[in-house]
Amino acid sequence: MDDRPAYDRLNAIYDRFQADLDPLAWAEYIHQLHLEQRLPHTNQGEGGRPLLLDLGCGTGRMTAGFVPLGYDIIGVDISPLMLEQAMFNLSEAGIKPLLLLQDMCEFELYGTVDLITCLLDTVNHIIDIDRLRKFFAHCATYLHPGGVLIFDLATEFHFAEVLGNAEFFEISDDYALLWQNAYFPETTLSRSEITLFEATEDGLYVREDVTIKERYYSLEQISNLLTEAGFIDLTIHGDVGISGAPELAASLDRAADLRILRSSETAINPKTTAVSENIGGTERVFFVARSGKPIPDSECISE
Secondary structure, three states: OOOOOHHHHOOOOHHHHHOOOOHHHHHHHHHHHHHHHOOOEOOOOHHHOOEEEEEOOOOOOOHHHHHHHOOEEEEEEOOHHHHHHHHHHHHHOOOOOEEEEOOOOOOOOOOOEEEEEEOOOHHHHOOOHHHHHHHHHHHHHHEEEEEEEEEEEEOHHHHHHHHOOOEEEEEOOOEEEEEEEEEEOOOOEEEEEEEEEEEOOOOOEEEEEEEEEEEOOOHHHHHHHHHHOOEEEEEEEEOOOOOOOHHHHOOOOOHHHOOEEEEOOOOOOOOOOOOOOOOOOOOEEEEEEEEOOOOOHHHEOOO
16 A cells, blocks of 8 residues: 555646646735735744745645745645655745645644645645644644634535546646546545556656545535634635636736625624525635734734
8 A cells, every 4th residue: 555645646747737827826816815814013034024834835836926925935745745846846946945744734833924825725635624623723823913824725616516526637748647536425525536657768657546535615614613723804705716817917906806705803603603605606715814812012013
């Protein structure tokens, strides 16, 4: 049995699946959400820069988009080969990040950060709700007072309708990939059986078989868990074209263009406030939540 993390076996071609994503557009969008939600306080990065923790950073391609916006970067991933690729990618771009080989549900840092991100439906890969609870608790622990957690979540429409029980394939000169998906609505689990044939220099192919499991979580489930972990001021935003990036560029400076599905002035109380699940054909939603820790008077700054 191969006990390597699933994405260890896909690291060589992983970025090709994200070729249509613009890391700079993603970073700019998330930066705007961060500015809208954060409370003014002294930043934790070197030279007063904001410090960002990217959980499940993978190859670092998306992480790199935040550097031009002034963030110092910490990346966490459970895959050694993904982190190796991330170090190469970021170093090639002149970036010197701190990369940590850790389980994102049990990570440890030496201090707190200003922004935590977890992108590309990485949260859906946490299929055990107790581990998801632990994930949010760790995020709450390592966010500085006034800091913000931002992550995206794949919707039921994505799992049931877009992936569903379909089969996909992709063939190029140097690899062939077969993907068989199955969605189980009774458990909200999605299972992807992936077979990769990768060409070698001697003209042969190396076969890798990978199983990836994800789980659909309702907006209410996630909202409740965030509240339980001590987060406040939760907002949920629809996918406003960020996947393809071009539609997003023209709307980044207009907060009104963000389709807010649910917003609260304080922590959501699930007993009194229902969270709308009416998101239609949206494949992805973004959660933004702020740390409930009070900011020490010594760190408060005026904007």
